[in-house]
Amino acid sequence: MEIKVLKNVLDKNKDQAEENRNLLDEHNVKMLNFISSPGAGKTSLLEQTIPELQKTMKVAVIEGDAYTSRDAERLQKFGIPIVQINTEGACHLDSNSIRNAFRQLDLQSLDVILVENVGNLICPTGFDLGEGYCIAVLSTTEGDDKPSKYPMLFRKAKAVVLNKMDLLSYTSFEKDNFVKDIYELNPQVQLFETSATQGTGTGEWNTWLNRMLSV
């Protein structure tokens, strides 16, 4: 006997993500989902971003990490609320873990939540968290073929931050190919070039982000 089901495996996650989105709207909080491979520089970028946002907004961070709390520790210096989610090996955050993280935050007092997803280009892309939009971070050392290999993320991202520009000359990264592939997938995307550890190129990114979060 065959029984038709026709149900999306991720429906449950999507429903909870919509609930999260409504909850954020009610409290007038914006949430961004940062997705990249491990070591692309998400935390370093946040270290450059948080102090800028803090000037005008109340910021919180939700840190997704497979096992450790090292990234959360790095961000403690900013004195902002940080919720650590240990996924115990799972390769992505889901909307339910974000809902649980909200319970540890005072949404009423916040303007922005930055979510640092687990380092991975595939799984986090499929799991809507209820964010306003997602930001892809890619580093020059990973190679210029990543957009065409992981099209879902680069199609979905509102902005792509190309990090480790200071190392560009030591890699085989062809920026022209990368830029062409990115715009092929996502003509409306905002592209930024940074060296987060050096603090270069982050000004333009911060200006754009501030503008996006102020509307």
Place this chain on the structure above:
Amino acid sequence: MEISLQVARENKLSRITVINLDVGKMQHLNESIMQHGFDAAKQGTTAGEASLKLNWLPVKLKCNECHHIFTSADMKLSCPYCGSKDTNIVQGTELNIKSIEGE
């Protein structure tokens, strides 16, 4: 797996033999990893002996300029008819349980 087991219960199946899953090619999922995960998840359930059949769906897009629908094999998402980049994905991102078979 949770959805399949629930459907089996609702339809009073004593065991599930096959789960048919529609998977869009844009998901870039690896079949052997899917099978591996499935084998782990089915242990001790009414789907313990079940097999997972993946039905791969090609990426299809619709052009918002000239309204052609086309299939993309190489992840090029611009329209081959008019060159427009303003396209919508109409197929290829699925991860749907199409049906379950059992008795």
